[in-house]
Amino acid sequence: MRPNDYLDRKIETATAKESERLQQVLLARQLDYLFARSEFYQEKCRAAGIRRKDFRKLYDLARFPFTTKEELRASQAAHPPLGRHIAADWRDVIRIHSSTGTSGKPSFVGITRRDAKGWTRLTARSFYTQGLRKADVVVHAAGLTLFVAGLTSKDAIESVGAVFVPLGTGASEKALTIIPLLRVNAMHCTPSYAAYFADFVRREAGMDPRELGLKKLFCGAEPGAGIPAVRAKLEQDWGARVTEGLGNADMAPIIFSECPEQSGMHFNGPDYVVAEIIDPQTGETLPHEAGVTGELVYTSLQRECVPLLRFRTRDRVQVLGTSCACGRTGFKLRCIGRTDDMLIVLGVNVFPSAIKDVVSSFHPATTGEIQIVLDKPGPGVAPPLKVVAECCGDPAASAALKLEIERKIKATLSVSASVELVHTGALPRYEMKGQLVKRASEDKAGI
Ligand SMILES: [Zn+2]
Incomplete structure (x- = not known):
């Protein structure tokens, strides 16, 4: 392995035992914080008959209750602006993002300075895993405002030393001009946009999309880039390598991402998140073994503003592997879809x-x-x-x-x-x- 293959070598190549030990220490600390500062979780755990001292080993996490998006929404509606699940002092909040759910009403997510630092590092690690390097010029053709992966991607890409070009959405004309002028070689977007923009380039400029010179497509926000036939078509259209990432508006913008081996998205954040896979019907925790499918459930490890305990993402995933030629040890998965879409x-x-x-x-x-x-x-x-x-x-x-x-x-x-x-x-x-x-x-x- 070359020395620049990882952003955080120690974390990314840790053995399962090392990651587990680290998570156990961090989770104990996070639970101390939650039990001390969050009435929302105090009540939830009391109702489930579980106490702070019931957590000793990492596997004890499975005894704690799940948190759902509906609960967070209800908490926010009853106690605006951020809900009763906020655990930080309001004066320590530095930024607020939002996601729009199926109901159309925005749901807000606040972050403290320390949360922002964590999001930036984890997102940078995810881009780096996908092949982002200092010499790259990246056009961000996705949301830049309230979308969690907008400003965080800016911070993350800049922190690696690459160039961030804040294009935003609905700006395909502008992209056609800017990409060659700035010698942009990478694009961050949804797979739908990558397909849409290829058609746009052919139709509006009469050009082969390959002539624009994009070599790396960092895709995310929806399943697609990991679907073999969809990826093959995008790679053929653009003459670029397509990799994908997966995050969650309530937890962190990008948590899983694919390395250039393209054999599933690595779990990149054992120091920020516990990522469980559960049987969505029974709630039983499943092993991280190739072939296992289930729902992703996140627990935060270092969050200040809105720490989450066993948050049900509704993302249905399949584990593809636990080792990789790139040397990363984070288990690999592919998102099959949303449980809501099934x-x-x-x-x-x-x-x-x-x-x-x-x-x-x-x-x-x-x-x-x-x-x-x-x-x-x-x-x-x-x-x-x-x-x-x-x-x-x-x-x-x-x-x-x-x-x-x-x-x-x-x-x-x-x-x-x-x-x-x-x-x-x-x-x-x-x-x-x-x-x-x-x-x-x-x-x-x-x-
Ligand atoms: Zn890999």
Whole structure:
């Protein structure tokens, strides 16, 4: 390994035992802080019949109650602005971010100076894992305002010594001018934007996206860049290496990220977060072993403003491995989707991203753009699952392709689907996060 392969070698290459020992010490300290300063958690633990002294070893964490997003929302609504779960003194808060949930109401997250320092380091470590280096010029083509991964990415990229170009969203015209002038070689964006911008470059500038010279695409904020067929298409479009990251608005902007081996996102923050994987039905903690799937649950280790205890992310993940050629020891995973997005067809769980993966694998016969159409809100769906997919030829003359896609969906996901092929460009493109599911109720809401 070369000396510049890691930002924090000791943490990133620690043995499982070393990480566990560190987490145990930090968690004991974090629980002392929580029990002393947070009425919210004092009450929660009292109701669950658990006391501070019940925590001795790291595995005791599994005895503590979960925290849900709904609880945080209710706490904030009852005690504005940051909720009853705030544990720091209001005078120590230096910045507030927010996320917009499905209800459309913003949910706020405050950070102290120490929290900001932690977020910056963990985010920098994640970018560095993805291959960010001092010589890079990175255009940030994602949210820069309230979005947690906006200003934190700026701080993180600058801290590595690379150049941060704050483009923001909805600025594709500007990006076309700026990227060659500033010799930008890397872009931070959603995978939906990377796909959208490639089309934009071809359409508006009549250029091959490769001519812009981007060599590194740092993707995140939605699953996509980790879907093999989607990644392959983006890499082909841009002539760049695509890696992805995963974070959480309530915990930290980027917590997992892929190294250039591209074999799953490494857990980068054993000194900031305990990342459990649980069975979403039973709540049982599952081992970090290749092949295990479950929901990610986060517990903070060094948070001052809003420490979280066993926070259920609703992110459904699959563990891909526990060792890597890069030398990092953080376990690797791939995000399959949000538990909220999951559909159940005759008892079989299916994530929209898995359908997109199958359809994308037919590229170049398909563009990879899909939409799942639901007549009822779900998650239960009566078969066949209706999938609209763009094909590159004439839809009317593609009966064989339609049958092949249906057969492959059945073979790989055990779900009967009815595929309708449409012309290239017929489905909506999204500049930020893509929407793979169209519900009948959304039509009514739009009128
Ligand atoms: Zn690696």
